[in-house]
Amino acid sequence: MPTVHPQVQKARDLMPLIAAASDENDETRELAKPVVEALIEGGFFTMLKTKSLGGMELKPSIFARVTEALAHADGSTGWVVCQSNGCSTTSAYLRPNIAQEIFGRPDGIVAWGPPGSPYEATPVEGGYRISGKWRFMSGSQNATWLGAHLRVAGTKETKTFLYPKSSAAFHDIWHTLGLRGTASNEYSVDNLFIPHERAIYRDDPRDRRSDSPLYRFTSNQLYSIGFGGVALGIARGTMDAFLGLPREKTRRGAGKPMVENNVVQSHVAQSEARWRSARYFLHAAADEALATIEECGEMALDQRTRLRLASTWAIQSSREIVNTLFHDCGSMAVFEENPFERRLRDIDTVAQQGQGRILHYETVGQVMLGVSPENIF
Numbered sequence: 001m002p003t004v005h006p007q008v009q010k011a012r013d014l015m016p017l018i019a020a021a022s023d024e025n026d027e028t029r030e031l032a033k034p035v036v037e038a039l040i041e042g043g044f045f046t047m048l049k050t051k052s053l054g055g056m057e058l059k060p061s062i063f064a065r066v067t068e069a070l071a072h073a074d075g076s077t078g079w080v081v082c083q084s085n086g087c088s089t090t091s092a093y094l095r096p097n098i099a100q101e102i103f104g105r106p107d108g109i110v111a112w113g114p115p116g117s118p119y120e121a122t123p124v125e126g127g128y129r130i131s132g133k134w135r136f137m138s139g140s141q142n143a144t145w146l147g148a149h150l151r152v153a154g155t156k157e158t159k160t161f162l163y164p165k166s167s168a169a170f171h172d173i174w175h176t177l178g179l180r181g182t183a184s185n186e187y188s189v190d191n192l193f194i195p196h197e198r199a200i201y202r203d204d205p206r207d208r209r210s211d212s213p214l215y216r217f218t219s220n221q222l223y224s225i226g227f228g229g230v231a232l233g234i235a236r237g238t239m240d241a242f243l244g245l246p247r248e249k250t251r252r253g254a255g256k257p258m259v260e261n262n263v264v265q266s267h268v269a270q271s272e273a274r275w276r277s278a279r280y281f282l283h284a285a286a287d288e289a290l291a292t293i294e295e296c297g298e299m300a301l302d303q304r305t306r307l308r309l310a311s312t313w314a315i316q317s318s319r320e321i322v323n324t325l326f327h328d329c330g331s332m333a334v335f336e337e338n339p340f341e342r343r344l345r346d347i348d349t350v351a352q353q354g355q356g357r358i359l360h361y362e363t364v365g366q367v368m369l370g371v372s373p374e375n376i377f
Contacts, residue, residue, distance in 0.1 A: 011069035018073035025181025030141040048085040061283040064229030071233025075346030076181030082226035083138040092210040112147035120153040127195040133188035141183040160202040178349030213293040228314035235318035241339040278317040285310035315356035322347040
């Protein structure tokens with residue numbers, strides 16, 4: 001048996017606690033306090049943080065295994081941990097004293113929404129003034145600092161601006177199909193001053209202060225690996241629940257138990273093959289990219305392309321697995337008391353997110369065919 005990484009084992013040990021809180025997470029639309037406390041105590045928000053601040057700088061493929069284990073128990077928990085860790089890579093781009101202020105405590109957690117808003121940051125003496133409103137701030141309830149990505153007025157460059165959570169106004173909009181426990185709400189600031197030292201070029205060598213190979217991955221690439229793990233965890237949870245159904249279970253109108261149904265047998269086998277191959281592809285693509293970075297300083301275009309393909313494939317394959325087995329369960333799957341309907345809602349929500357877009361297949365195909373890609377990855 002291969003050795004299990006200690007952080008992966010920690011995640012597996014927490015699965016009963018996390019699973020028991022999943023109903024509360026959905027109802028309150030945020031993670032239950034005992035879960036957040038256990039995640040902080042276990043260092044789960046420090047996995048991609050710099051070692052100089054007490055972080056782990058975890059290998060990306062191991063990070064994916066951790067988010068997978070957490071999402072096996074509850075998709076929202078895996079999602080929040082992945083999102084928060086992606087934000088924590090900012091610790092490698094800040095001045096040491098600022099990084100310590102934001103990330104130095106065990107509960108030093110940053111949350112933000114994606115870029116793409118029409119707002120701009122206005123340069124002023126000593127820093128910038130920002131105003132705007134953003135959505136999809138996953139993990140907002142347990143964050144201590146927030147961030148926003150804005151173009152600097154008069155330039156084509158985008159910076160990330162960090163500020164205390166108390167500086168923002170929150171808007172309760174997170175009434176969704178799935179991933180309800182992520183508290184991915186809306187937030188806004190109005191004419192907020194951000195000093196220069198808390199405005200950085202994220203994922204840019206100009207502000208990178210760490211030589212760790214981890215930070216040669218962009219935060220978007222680390223998100224894609226981690227969210228691929230989240231999707232695989234939701235799919236694995238569905239498969240395990242399906243395999244745990246009573247052997248005598250018979251769907252209405254069927255003449256024999258499900259385990260004797262040839263279509264079901266085929267679906268189970270194909271789901272297992274699809275899950276294992278997608279998982280292997282994701283981990284192998286991440287490990288290959290890391291090895292090249294360690295040897296050459298950066299990954300090649302074909303490795304960036306494979307990372308994008310592997311993460312999208314993991315998400316879309318997981319979605320197909322969950323949908324297939326959900327429908328094989330018959331009418332019982334629609335009831336909340338069973339372990340299928342939440343996972344269906346969660347995986348469909350994961351697949352709607354940016355990392356799971358079908359459009360990525362076009363981008364990868366364009367690179368493979370020697371055509372300039374239309375989208376950045």
